[in-house]
Amino acid sequence: MSAALVETVNQVMTITLNRPEAFNAVNMEMSNLVAEAMASAENDNDVRVVVIRGTGGKAFCAGADLKAVSRGEELFDSQGKYGEWGLAGCTGRTISKPVIAAVDGIAYGGGFEVALAADIIVASSTTRFALPEVKVGQLAGAGGAVRLPRQLPLKVAMDMLLTGEPISAERAHAFGLVSRLTEPGCAYADALKLAKAISRNAPLSLQSTKKVAVQLDTGRAGTEKAAWNVNSVEFPAILASNDAKEGATAFAEKRAPHWTGS
Secondary structure, eight states: OOSEEEEEETTEEEEEEOOGGGTTOBOHHHHHHHHHHHHHHHHOTTOOEEEEEESSSSEEEOOBOHHHHHTTOOSSOTTSTTGGGOGGGTSSOOOSSOEEEEEOSEEETHHHHHHHHSSEEEEETTOEEEOOGGGGTOOOTTTHHHHHHHHSOHHHHHHHHHHOOOEEHHHHHHTTSSSEEEOTTOHHHHHHHHHHHHHTSOHHHHHHHHHHHHTEETTEEGGGHHHHHHHHHHHHHHHTSHHHHHHHHHHHHTSOOOOOOO
């Protein structure tokens, strides 16, 4: 079974994160497939909007596959063809086409970072968002610590980042993080309606509008560049720490971690 499915209908590309048995957790295969699709969407004139969704109904994406991490596996090929696209193939680079995240179920860690990387989030009322990386000795380094403080009020974002606790879709909608709130199970259908409405507009106008709005330059939003520079220093240091190794191991062994601060 492929870790991600791609389909383009009526100028809307749908990318489906397809590891329901693992709550759509991100592994290397998923990252490569999504990155390939995003790169294709950027250069395909027949694609005007991209929608990203999860399969299985319980999770949009549960984040990084920590069991794979505990085995020493990489989640994306940082030195490979799609390395610049980052975790899940869409968190490290931004395309000029509009991207909508259709979120049904949990969006934790890297899954929330996928949603944060989108231009619009459509979420069902049962969705919960979280960046729990601090609970496992990690940093939300795939854009979470960069983007969340720019998409929520700072104090609310810091509360989420430092506690690792989730917020509901309703609360996220009240703060403007979620653009459209739907009934359970309806996020993708409503996201498709929105994508079709957007796709009816002039394609060059859509791309230019996005470029100006986020100050898009060589695949990065200008408003985020300074934070990404700090992220590039802190993230490798955290990944190499003893606490990061302990956090992944403790998660896989279903026990409380023993932090050493090293």
